[in-house]
Amino acid sequence: TRQVSGGGGSFFIEELLEPYAPFRKAAAGIGLVSLPDDGGIIRRFMTARTEQTMNVPTLAEAGAGVDISDLSRLPREQDMIWYYGPARTIPVVSYYQVLDRDRPISKSLVEGRTVYVGLLMRSDTGPAQKDVFQTPYGGGGIFGVEVHATASANLRSNNWLSRPSSTMELLRSGIILFVLATVIGLLNPVWGGVVLGVSVIGWFAISYISFLSGYFLSGVIPIGVALPIWYLGATLISYVRVKRTEQRMRSAFEFYLSPEMAKQLGESGGITTLGGEKLWATALFTDIAGFTSITEDMPAERVAEMLNAYFSDVMDVVFHNNGTLIKFIGDAAFCLWGAPIKVQNHAELAVKTALAIQRGVEKFNSSGKFPPLHTRVGVNTGPMVVGNLGSSRRFDYTAIGDSVNLASRVEGLNKYFGTSVLITESCKKELGNIIPLLFIGSVRAAGKREGVNLYAVWEAPPSRAICNDFERAVEIFRRRDFAGALQEFEKVGVSEARLKVAAGLYMELSRRFISEPPDSEWMGEVVFDSK
Numbered sequence: 001t002r003q004v005s006g007g008g009g010s011f012f013i014e015e016l017l018e019p020y021a022p023f024r025k026a027a028a029g030i031g032l033v034s035l036p037d038d039g040g041i042i043r044r045f046m047t048a049r050t051e052q053t054m055n056v057p058t059l060a061e062a063g064a065g066v067d068i069s070d071l072s073r074l075p076r077e078q079d080m081i082w083y084y085g086p087a088r089t090i091p092v093v094s095y096y097q098v099l100d101r102d103r104p105i106s107k108s109l110v111e112g113r114t115v116y117v118g119l120l121m122r123s124d125t126g127p128a129q130k131d132v133f134q135t136p137y138g139g140g141g142i143f144g145v146e147v148h149a150t151a152s153a154n155l156r157s158n159n160w161l162s163r164p165s166s167t168m169e170l171l172r173s174g175i176i177l178f179v180l181a182t183v184i185g186l187l188n189p190v191w192g193g194v195v196l197g198v199s200v201i202g203w204f205a206i207s208y209i210s211f212l213s214g215y216f217l218s219g220v221i222p223i224g225v226a227l228p229i230w231y232l233g234a235t236l237i238s239y240v241r242v243k244r245t246e247q248r249m250r251s252a253f254e255f256y257l258s259p260e261m262a263k264q265l266g267e268s269g270g271i272t273t274l275g276g277e278k279l280w281a282t283a284l285f286t287d288i289a290g291f292t293s294i295t296e297d298m299p300a301e302r303v304a305e306m307l308n309a310y311f312s313d314v315m316d317v318v319f320h321n322n323g324t325l326i327k328f329i330g331d332a333a334f335c336l337w338g339a340p341i342k343v344q345n346h347a348e349l350a351v352k353t354a355l356a357i358q359r360g361v362e363k364f365n366s367s368g369k370f371p372p373l374h375t376r377v378g379v380n381t382g383p384m385v386v387g388n389l390g391s392s393r394r395f396d397y398t399a400i401g402d403s404v405n406l407a408s409r410v411e412g413l414n415k416y417f418g419t420s421v422l423i424t425e426s427c428k429k430e431l432g433n434i435i436p437l438l439f440i441g442s443v444r445a446a447g448k449r450e451g452v453n454l455y456a457v458w459e460a461p462p463s464r465a466i467c468n469d470f471e472r473a474v475e476i477f478r479r480r481d482f483a484g485a486l487q488e489f490e491k492v493g494v495s496e497a498r499l500k501v502a503a504g505l506y507m508e509l510s511r512r513f514i515s516e517p518p519d520s521e522w523m524g525e526v527v528f529d530s531k
Contacts, residue, residue, distance in 0.1 A: 016052045031062035035133065035147060042133045042147055045075045045160070060151035063114045073158070080161040080216055081151050083135055087142040090149050092120060114152060118145025163216040173219045180223075181230045189235045196231045200224055276387030276400075281338030282350040282379060282427060283399060283407035284323070286314065286357060289374040289415065291331040298371075306370040307331065313364050314375075317356040321349045326398050334408075336399050339386040347381045347430030354379055354421045355459050376420055378411025380404075381427040410454065413443060413528065417456065418501025425453035436461045439471050440502060442478070442525040451525035458498070466496045473506065478524030480517070482510040 003012055019030060032053060036044045046058050057068045066073050084090065095117075097105050119131045120143045132141040154160040164172070180199050184192040203223040210217040288294070288310075295303045311333065315325060318335050322343060326334040335353070337346035354377040365372040382403030389398055403426075410422050417440055428437060437455040444451045461467065473488035486507055493503030509526065 014050060014052060029062050031057050031059035033059050035144060040134055042135055043080045045079060045081060045151055059148045060155055063116065063152040064155035066155050075160050078163045078165060080163060082154050082160045082214065083137060083150055086137040087146065090146055116145050116149045119143060120145060159214060161214055161216045169218045173222045176219065177222045177226060180227055184231050185234045189238050192231055192234060196227060199227060276385040276389055278383060279339050279386050280383055281336055281386060282346040282381040283384065283404045284335045284350045284354060285378045285408045285411040286333045287376050287411055288331040289376055294371050310364060310373065313360045314357055317353055317360050321353040323349065323353055347427045348434060350379050351423060351431060351435055351457060355457060358420055358459060376411055376414035378407050379423040379427050380407035380410055381430050406452065413454065416505055416528065419456045421457040422454050423457060428455050438467045439474060441474050444525045444527045451523060462496045462498060466492065470499055477506055477510060482513045486510040
């Protein structure tokens, strides 16, 4: 083809250039020598025919002696030449060797074979070389005469690289790419990377095996380039999604945790699924004494305003000590230490929070904006199930178990002992001796079958002498010396106002047991039939 320019523009004209007449007369036949160029590389046979060339074979077809009217024996337009190797893989004999009578070439080298004669001379370097082409093998290029010889050998053996149509390749690659991209998009980046790696390596391996079997499997660009780009995009989307989820979760947990703990929880992955985990943690319950009588004459709006102010002060203390707000229950609050962020000194933090709450309530009362409040606190440490509990459609982060129930019961026992903060024996064991405690006695709370040792905690506890007197009186009571206990508790109640209610409780029990002694199974505990 050649380009022709004119007044109406430029166009291409296809011409059939026949050999020099004497050569054509001497030849047994003629063939087309032009080769299809795919981006500077010779890959395909020339099979496309026009009106001028429809009855003319290619040089390879003429050399192989195939019937070009029998399309079943010819490669299709998309089929490709099977190269046996780089340049000069096919035996090459220089022309001068054929003419050298003194050293003639071996007859076996050409006998019974098709011989192609053509230019095989490097007349220049690089692209300027005449009749030199690039093949998929790369290297320094291959001369056209060897390309024709290779194509002819393919036709003789009926062995070339088969390739499906462009439409079929596009459809197949599109389906495979869509399936792999969907799978990668649904997986997390780690597993998506695994699928990507297996897909790329697997595709190259299958392509190579197919090539060795004479079938060209396309898809290197979609699988080797487009899929990794998609993976990077999917990873970026996943990262953005995770960061948004983390931010939403952090915002949600900031209602229950301090901002620092919410951030830590978000970075660790958080708790977003249904289910619980058994943990050793510390539960704390608060309650406002006489809340019903305090608010019975107050408008609902005023009550809400008071509770909001009160809980704001209480929660500031809880969050400051790395606690978790589980829920508000009317005028009560349920808090937890040790979950969802695990801490080693959860009992210590909970007890310090209980004391800080008392200080916060004093500050709240000193403002004079609302009626004075008195808050009672119960703390217990033990095993409990913590997590998102509920149904698959709605659940709450909470804690359940006997240890949680006991903390609630202990909070209620403050009113019987006249105390503000009570903790259990298991909580005391976690504390050690870092906070002064007073053994208030062994009790059996409502709904419990075993006694529990309780300890009172104050910001400024009674003197050690008074605490010793009270604990000695409790020990006398537990030894069933009720008359002696009556006298001891009477002395303590007079000397320390904060122990007057507790002393009065023991004095009442001592008087009853003097006339009606407890049974032989009694172990010195105070039994409560109601919360």
